[in-house]
Amino acid sequence: MAKQDAKAAAAKPAKAQSATGKPTKKAAQLKQVAQPKQAAKGKQAAKPKQKERAQAKSSSQRVEDVSGGGTNLLTAVPEPKYDWMNKSRQWGVRVKPGKKGLTLGSLNVGIYGEVPTDWPDQSRNPRGAIPRHGMPPVGYAVRDKAAMWADGAADLYEEAIQRRWAPATDVPWDSIEPLADDVEHAVCQVCTELCQYANVDIEAISSWQHQMAYGYHEVKQYLATATFDAARHYEAFRKRALYNGGGLGLEGPGEVNRMIIESYGGWTETVAYLFLLRGTFTMTMLRYLERFAHNDAERYIYARVIEDKARHLAYGIEHLQYSIAHIQHQAGVLATVLFVGDRIFARDLRDPVLREALAIIFGNGIEGARATGLDTWDAMMRDFMSSLQETCAWLGIPRSAAGMPEAMRRYLPPDAAAEAASADIPEAAQAAAR
Amino acid sequence: MGVSQEVHLGEKSMSEAAQLDVERDLDLGWMDRRGEWEIQARPSKNGLTLADIQIGDYGDPPVVSENQTGVPRGAAKRDGSYRIGAYGVRTKSEIWLDNASFLYEEALQRQWSSATDIPWHTIEPLPDDIEQAQCAMDTFLTEVEFVAGDVPARWVARTTPDFFEARNVLLCQVMDESRHMDVFRKRALANGGGLMCATGGTAGVVGSIDHSRDFTEMSSRLHISGEGAVLTIFRLGELMAYNDAEKAIYRLCAQDEARHVAFGVMHMRYMAETAPERHEEIHCYLDEAERGILSGSQNPAGQFTQTSESMAILLGGGKANFDEGRNRLIAIRKRQLQEYIKRVKSAGFGDRFENGRSQVPELLAEIAA
Numbered sequence: 068m069a070k071q072d073a074k075a076a077a078a079k080p081a082k083a084q085s086a087t088g089k090p091t092k093k094a095a096q097l098k099q100v101a102q103p104k105q106a107a108k109g110k111q112a113a114k115p116k117q118k119e120r121a122q123a124k125s126s127s128q129r130v131e132d133v134s135g136g137g138t139n140l141l142t143a144v145p146e147p148k149y150d151w152m153n154k155s156r157q158w159g160v161r162v163k164p165g166k167k168g169l170t171l172g173s174l175n176v177g178i179y180g181e182v183p184t185d186w187p188d189q190s191r192n193p194r195g196a197i198p199r200h201g202m203p204p205v206g207y208a209v210r211d212k213a214a215m216w217a218d219g220a221a222d223l224y225e226e227a228i229q230r231r232w233a234p235a236t237d238v239p240w241d242s243i244e245p246l247a248d249d250v251e252h253a254v255c256q257v258c259t260e261l262c263q264y265a266n267v268d269i270e271a272i273s274s275w276q277h278q279m280a281y282g283y284h285e286v287k288q289y290l291a292t293a294t295f296d297a298a299r300h301y302e303a304f305r306k307r308a309l310y311n312g313g314g315l316g317l318e319g320p321g322e323v324n325r326m327i328i329e330s331y332g333g334w335t336e337t338v339a340y341l342f343l344l345r346g347t348f349t350m351t352m353l354r355y356l357e358r359f360a361h362n363d364a365e366r367y368i369y370a371r372v373i374e375d376k377a378r379h380l381a382y383g384i385e386h387l388q389y390s391i392a393h394i395q396h397q398a399g400v401l402a403t404v405l406f407v408g409d410r411i412f413a414r415d416l417r418d419p420v421l422r423e424a425l426a427i428i429f430g431n432g433i434e435g436a437r438a439t440g441l442d443t444w445d446a447m448m449r450d451f452m453s454s455l456q457e458t459c460a461w462l463g464i465p466r467s468a469a470g471m472p473e474a475m476r477r478y479l480p481p482d483a484a485a486e487a488a489s490a491d492i493p494e495a496a497q498a499a500a501r
Numbered sequence: 502m503g504v505s506q507e508v509h510l511g512e513k514s515m516s517e518a519a520q521l522d523v524e525r526d527l528d529l530g531w532m533d534r535r536g537e538w539e540i541q542a543r544p545s546k547n548g549l550t551l552a553d554i555q556i557g558d559y560g561d562p563p564v565v566s567e568n569q570t571g572v573p574r575g576a577a578k579r580d581g582s583y584r585i586g587a588y589g590v591r592t593k594s595e596i597w598l599d600n601a602s603f604l605y606e607e608a609l610q611r612q613w614s615s616a617t618d619i620p621w622h623t624i625e626p627l628p629d630d631i632e633q634a635q636c637a638m639d640t641f642l643t644e645v646e647f648v649a650g651d652v653p654a655r656w657v658a659r660t661t662p663d664f665f666e667a668r669n670v671l672l673c674q675v676m677d678e679s680r681h682m683d684v685f686r687k688r689a690l691a692n693g694g695g696l697m698c699a700t701g702g703t704a705g706v707v708g709s710i711d712h713s714r715d716f717t718e719m720s721s722r723l724h725i726s727g728e729g730a731v732l733t734i735f736r737l738g739e740l741m742a743y744n745d746a747e748k749a750i751y752r753l754c755a756q757d758e759a760r761h762v763a764f765g766v767m768h769m770r771y772m773a774e775t776a777p778e779r780h781e782e783i784h785c786y787l788d789e790a791e792r793g794i795l796s797g798s799q800n801p802a803g804q805f806t807q808t809s810e811s812m813a814i815l816l817g818g819g820k821a822n823f824d825e826g827r828n829r830l831i832a833i834r835k836r837q838l839q840e841y842i843k844r845v846k847s848a849g850f851g852d853r854f855e856n857g858r859s860q861v862p863e864l865l866a867e868i869a870a
Contacts, residue, residue: 139868140795140796140804140864141795141835141838141865141867141868142831142867142868143804144809144813144827144830144831147806147820147823148810149820151697151698151806151807151810151811152630152637153633154697154698155636155694155695155696155697156695156696158693158695159693160693160694160695161690161691162691163621163691164616164621164622167616168614168616168617169615169621169687170616171683171686171687174686174687174690176690179695179696190699190701190704191644191648192644192701193686193696193699196643196644196696196697196698196699197696197697197699198699198701199699199700201701202701202704203706205703205704205711206711224679224683225614225616228612228616229614229616231609231612233606233610234548234549234609235548235549235550235606235609235610236547236610238549240548241544249532252532256535259573262576263571263572266571266662269668269672270571270586270657272654273654273658273675274655276654276675277652281647284683287679288682288683291650291676291678291679292676292679294654294675295672295673295675298605298668298669301662301665302605302669305554305573306549306554308540309540309541309554310549310554311541312538312540312541313538314535314536314537314538314540314575315575315576316531316534316535316536316577317531317534317576317577318570318572318576318577318582320579320582321570321571321585322583324583324585325585328585329585419528419531420531423527423529424531426527433527436527441525
């Protein structure tokens with residue numbers, strides 16, 4: 068019914084409701100429609116009952132302003148002025164859906180696609196709208212494009228939405244069979260630490276998100292998907308730990324967690340730690356976990372988390388690239404950040420818990436851990452270091468094998484180690500390390 | 502456990518992470534340190550939900566959380582962990598709600614895509630006054646929807662993970678609001694219009710959602726009054742939709758908003774039941790909310806002319822039918838207040854409508870008379 072009305076209104080907007088003067092079907096859906104002119108201009112609305120008035124007077128907290136100082140705000144609608152009409156910075160925009168639907172990135176046409184290098188406006192004025200001046204600031208602290216931007220943020224946002232999944236129903240939980248005690252214990256320990264990783268993702272990102280200027284909405288929106296992903300990871304790993312006769316294990320070492328959470332000097336620094344360093348490590352670990360998963364449920368979880376983390380990593384790398392390209396000396400700053408981060412990361416690596424738990428999973432038991440699991444751990448670490456170094460080289464962040472802690476350097480590929488060794492340790496990095 | 506115990510490095514090795522010199526040695530001391538064990542959660546008819554893993558210690562959030570390290574609830578703690586949480590929300594009554602698990606799972610199941618789930622092709626050119634009114638509303642909604650993204654995100658970072666169920670619902674809300682922000686921007690740019698004037702309706706003034714220093718204070722403003730008012734509009738969105746795309750937008754947004762409002766109502770109910778000492782304070786927040794529900798600029802059906810005129814045009818079918826649109830606008834306001842009363846009663850604060858503290862019943866009585 069309403070559909071027909073709407074179509075009629077669309078076709079004949081002026082005639083649809085006024086020609087007959089009768090109430091339309093739309094109006095019929097709303098019962099007891101008020102008569103605004105009578106209510107607003109006629110006699111004052113009915114007086115409250117005496118008892119109510121007495122009660123109201125006795126209450127010091129009575130809400131005085133809902134009545135609008137004598138005007139019933141419920142019925143008051145001033146005569147229209149339409150002074151907001153015909154005001155637009157660009158009219159006549161007609162974006163059509165493409166093969167991927169109507170995407171966020173496709174909206175960036177004309178002035179709506181102009182993304183300035185800074186956004187001093189501290190209101191929620193949508194980019195491309197006419198701002199309303201004179202309003203107190205909301206308090207956005209990060210207002211430079213170079214401090215948060217990534218060219219692919221809008222596409223990553225849409226991809227995140229398309230690739231949504233629900234651990235409750237999408238994971239084939241019934242594929243999990245009882246495992247040997249030591250293996251189950253190791254899986255639960257890894258899940259415990261991955262829960263903590265997800266928790267750090269959530270807390271680090273959400274503590275920055277509200278500080279980011281509204282003009283860069285693509286980034287804010289993408290980060291909303293990233294924390295949403297992390298909430299799902301937290302949930303999925305907790306569910307796995309509590310499914311198969313185990314439980315949660317021991318809290319992980321907190322050195323890297325602390326480093327990420329406390330990197331609040333700038334979002335780019337957080338990105339370097341959270342997405343580049345921790346993110347690359349987690350991604351590598353998940354790939355190995357997927358390879359050595361014991362059932363389809365675990366395989367599914369790891370595969371889907373890998374997809375999610377790949378987007379996080381993509382945003383992180385693109386942001387670092389943009390930041391390096393637009394901020395003087397930024398590559399050097401990031402070299403220093405990573406120089407410090409390497410040392411903290413290495414301290415976490417010395418903790419035996421994660422290494423042993425992974426080795427047990429890779430080796431399918433404690434004995435297997437000794438036989439092959441620890442070798443697989445080494446291979447995983449070599450893959451991690453290789454990925455990290457390749458990414459840093461691509462970004463142009465100088466890295467030095469000589470300045471790297473032994474716990475990481477030992478996993479460098481021989482040629483990369485030789486190449487990296489030829490680079491100088493940045494002076495600033497040495498100072499920061501001191 | 503059936504595992505061979507190798508060299509134990511003891512507590513120090515866990516916190517200080519002493520390096521094992523012989524790489525092939527296994528410590529395995531961590532295997533003795535764990536949370537409650539032999540847990541076997543089983544899926545219910547809705548899959549393996551958060552409610553299904555509320556077993557033993559794992560299903561028992563503390564009344565006051567001492568967790569400052571971010572350890573997952575129920576896991577074994579390390580003595581040497583850094584207190585990196587700095588969590589301000591550590592008391593259960595400050596943020597808890599009994600149906601958080603349900604709301605979270607529902608949010609995951611009901612995610613949608615503004616790119617592909619909206620039948621954008623059904624949008625046909627509209628008369629200029631209607632397109633302008635639609636774009637003005639879209640501009641407003643693009644502006645305000647992410648208040649409910651920015652603010653919950655900030656509170657998530659301040660809340661201990663011991664209450665992760667509530668945090669996860671808030672993270673879903675951030676995701677939802679992000680989608681709302683984009684769907685209204687898409688609508689504004691899809692049919693020959695564009696963005697218009699911002700309203701400044703979410704400016705940082707005292708008493709704003711942004712600047713609340715207490716979670717329940719924020720929730721009463723955001724979930725109960727702010728989103729409650731918008732929910733009513735979305736539910737009645739079909740009255741001002743001119744094609745299937747707009748109908749789908751309002752319907753899907755209403756579905757999301759209903760969860761957000763439910764969060765606020767259920768949290769306030771939990772607060773009412775567990776923290777009676779805060780009743781009067783909560784009433785003060787509701788006093789403020791009622792002062793702004795029709796006069797503030799955050800309710801598009803309220804007194805702010807840019808949005809109320811836009812709505813009247815959309816509801817009436819054009820400027821020529823403004824009076825008819827105005828009648829429907831007033832009917833929507835009335836519905837907003839009726840639904841507000843229901844929510845506040847459901848939350849356990851309905852006494853304000855009986856004892857004369859709230860003027861909302863009087864307003865409704867006046868219009869009925």
